[in-house]
Amino acid sequence: MTIDIDGDLAAAPTSTLRRLSRGTRSERLLHVQHVPARAEVRAPWPDWVNPQVHAALAGDGISGLWSHQRETADLARAGQHVVVSTGTASGKSLGYLLPVLSDLVDGATAASGRGATALYLSPTKALAADQRARLDGWAIPGLRAATYDGDTPAEERRWIRDHAHYVLTNPDLVHHSLLPGHERWAPFLRALRYVVIDECHVYRGLFGSHLAVLLRRLRRVAARYGVCPTFVLASATVADPAQHAGALLGQPVRAVTRDGSPRESLTFGLWEPALVEGGGEHDAPHRRSAVAESADLLADLVLDGVQTVAFARSRVGVEVLATAARRTVGQVDAALEGTIAAYRGGYLPEERRALEQALRSGTLRGLAATNALELGIDVSGLDAVVLAGWPGTRASLWQQAGRAGRRGSPSLAILVAADDPLDTYLVHHPAALFDQPVEAAVVDPDNPYVLGPHLAAAAAELPLTEADGDYFGPGMLPLLDELASRGVLRRRRSGWYWTRPDRATDHVSLRGSGEPVVRIVERSSGRVLGTVDGERAHSTAHTGAVYLHQGEPHVVTQLDLEDASALVVRGDPGWSTQARTTSSFVLGRTELCCEWGPVGLAFGSVSVTSQVTSFLRRLPSGEVLGEHPLDLPPRTLATKAVWWTMPEDLLAAAGIGETDIPGAAHAAEHAAIGMLPLVATSDRWDVGGVSTALHPDTGLPTILVYDGHPGGAGFAERGFDRAVTWLTATRDAIAACECRAGCPSCVQSPKCGNGNEPLDKAGAIRLLDAVLRHAPSESSRPRA
Incomplete structure (x- = not known):
């Protein structure tokens, strides 16, 4: 120890x-x-705080401010977009609540009508409920705060739209209700002074990319009502909070990072x-x-x-x-x-x-x-x-x-x-x-698989014009032409219009790939037990699969992809099931590449085709009872990937013969997927991988790791950028594992479509040693 x-x-x-x-x-x-204690840094109260707000906070025992709270409050009050990124329990919320509540109460007191308004967005209902409970406890005179989400009764929604000052909600509500129905929100939007985005470090990868475009849609609709609200973001510590917040908002954001709270x-x-x-x-x-x-x-x-x-x-x-x-x-x-x-x-x-x-x-x-x-x-x-x-x-x-x-x-x-x-x-x-800083959060609002559907939604809110490129970037016009050619939008002299009878927002899933979820339905009662993501249904809810619900085993009797449902019967058959998958990939445009001597490293577009072809039945002992074929359609994913190639003579010199390459490459691929979160804010389930002893596009043994989301999510690119650190850590993790021939702690994968066969732990170490022998230092690696 x-x-x-x-x-x-x-x-x-x-x-x-x-x-x-x-x-x-x-x-x-x-x-x-041991993480040492940290002393507090105090700051005086601003003289602009509304007296009723000051009195309510003092009544709750809040007698002073820490330095980061005051800095955040002053910047927001001055109309500067700001992100506060400090530690847990550092009172970030007080930094934005001071200007928000003061302006709302000042406006309510001075105006005969509604006064100023503010919108609070959180990634979870629980977080919004927690903040609402705090506001209710303060009982600030004149403040009308309300929670507006999927649980809000219909009779309360109109009152909130017409009368509330501070609306606490989530991105899904903004996407599905506020923006499509912005005419009903017109009084609220005309008075919108602040938008608070809490826990913004959660918005990364695909979810973050969706939020980034959603915020551009919100800014655009707000401008329609003559307002440019101040955005205040709160975050746990991230590597570059100003960059991350700016990527989410599409505008420059000031960062407050010096934590003045005691610890x-x-x-x-x-x-x-x-x-x-x-x-x-x-x-x-x-x-x-x-x-x-x-x-x-x-x-x-x-x-x-x-x-x-x-x-x-x-x-x-x-x-x-x-x-x-x-x-x-x-x-x-x-x-x-x-x-x-x-x-x-x-x-x-x-x-x-x-x-x-x-x-x-x-x-x-x-x-x-x-x-x-x-x-x-x-x-x-x-x-x-x-x-x-x-x-x-x-x-x-x-x-x-x-x-x-x-x-x-x-x-x-x-x-x-x-x-x-x-x-x-x-x-x-x-x-x-x-000894390492926290990760940089990856956001890509230009991802066409994200931006395209949002442009259709934006056109349904207000017809799009070329000037809207200021919000959506240079990729907007090519995507609008494509949407028009497919009949999704209609091009007229004055812009692009949504003319279809359905809702454009129904075609955008903020938190997933957009594939419909598959309902797990009990055959005898018709009761829905749960859901499975559409992209995982083929491997976990196929006919014959054993599905666990609250610890109780069920067997899938039918998977209906058209109906997006799987029928199950309750019962323990005495075995578990594991899907077998075949995968292949076709390389597209190479966007970045470099050479480590004979080793080639690249990042770019890729098309990955996978098909669940059969499943195994296994006893608890691991014994395979049989393999059963399945007739499921192939699935093709257009995404981004990082890959590296190795000549056979390099591998042969490392002791990896031609027949050993599949097992060594497969084991290295598994471990690399598991280690990617070290350098990217990904989860193992966010990425996939394929390895081959000879790929037709490269003519060489090739290992590829790809983003598991259409259009990519930024994880593979981060792997390319930090490849030396990533692959060195992968090699060290395999070598340090105490097992003899490979286990889940090193080269086995819980989601392998080939049943973790073949795998060669020792070969993977030799393969990675050969690759890294030619690697440059992280700081000197060229980016092309």
Whole structure:
């Protein structure tokens, strides 16, 4: 165990870690990092704050400001677009609420009519509800705040449009309701002074690209009503907040990054579950799951009197974690069993509010949560945080860790590695976590697969003209011509018009690829059990697939792609299923390329065709009962990719013969996919890969990693930009794994369409060594 100490470690977190890592757990705590305390920097109140707002805040115990709050407030008040990017529980919201609420209340007092208005956008309903509860608690005279989302009753919506000052909503509502129906919102829009975009670091990749174009549509419609609102964005720490916010907005944004809030010391432990050898011939070695390990840690912390939240990445993981921790605690002290609960999306709002209040009051001692609890909801001040697996980005890591820390007391965070190459690498290379800045968020509003449908929606809102290129960029005109040629829009002398009877916004999915989701329907009752993303339905909801719902197995009896539904019957057949997929790719235009000696590295357009051709039935022991053919259509994805080529003589010199290339390349591809999030804000499920011993477009062995979204999402390009760091870390992660021939911690993939065959762990290390032997330093690599 490595202990990195800067000053004296606080006794409580250190002693807690020692207790947790006693006995058989002694080898699991790999590293302990101390993050020192930070002193506060105070700032005086602005003299422009409305007296009623000042009085309401003072009544809530807010007697002063931190420096970043004052800087944000002054910039926004002056009409400057601004993003505040500081740590968890640093009071970012007060920085924008001071000018927003002051102007709204001033306007309501001075005007006989409505006065100024503001729009608040959050990525989740829970976050908007949390802010609404805070505003209601302040009870500022004259302020009319309202939540407007899919749950708002129809009778309340007109009142909100006509009378509310501060409307709290989400991007989906703006897309589907406010902009298409902007005439109904005209009084609100004419008075629009501020737009607040909370937790803007969430908007990255495809979702961020959609939001970026949506904000351009909002600016355009607002200008129609004679206003240019000030945009205020709040974010967790990101690499370049001004660049990210500017990419989202399409205009320059000032950044406030110096955090003036106090912070007590944080002790951070990196934890790796023990390696479990396989129990059968087909059962590969693996590590104990991060969820099971985290459940034990949560139970131990609760029994020690340490109030803790454990974050898991999925809703199922949260339920399993909470159940296991309750069971363990109940065996020791039955009275404590009821002090552990789960918190996730899908619960009723009143249930989530009750859980949040129980956590604040101390009634709950342990909570298993998804990242729904990461985004700004006011529950900071816990003693400890356990993270069941890498949360995806360093920004999320620090957001979740920041949930721990009572005022004046040190806090503890533990990252428990999942059975995944990136998790394994990070807990063995602490510098990659603690000595590196947070990631840059990737946004591409010029992606034609994103921009095109939004242009159609914009034309339905207001006819488009050439002047609108100021909002949508130089790619607008070619896309408008294409939309007109396809009959989506109609070109007239005065511009481009939407003339179809359906709603243009129905053809744009902000949070996905646009493919319809497939409903999972219980055949006997017709009840919808859940949904599966359209792009994953072929591999997870095909006829014969075993589908789990709340732990209960079901078997798919029919997949109807035209109806976007899958019929299932409840029952455990005694086996699991795994889809087999064939994939191929055709290279398009190369946009960037460079040479590492004999190795070629490139980024550009690619067309990936995949087809689910069969599925395997496996017993729990791993034994294959049989392979069954499927008749599903191929799916083609036009996207962006990074690829590299290697001559056969280079590989032969590295000890990789012609027959060894498929297994070595396949293993290197899997590990590279798993490690891409180290340099890009992607998730393993955001990207895919294909490897081949000889590709017709290159004439060489080729490994390709592609964005799993139409038109690309920026992840592959970031891999090209940081290829040396990315592939070096990939090689090191494989080599550091303790397994003999490959496991989920290094080269096996949970989504491999070929059943993780063939895989050659040793060959992958030799292949990557050969590639990296010719790599330049990261700073000197040419970009062409």
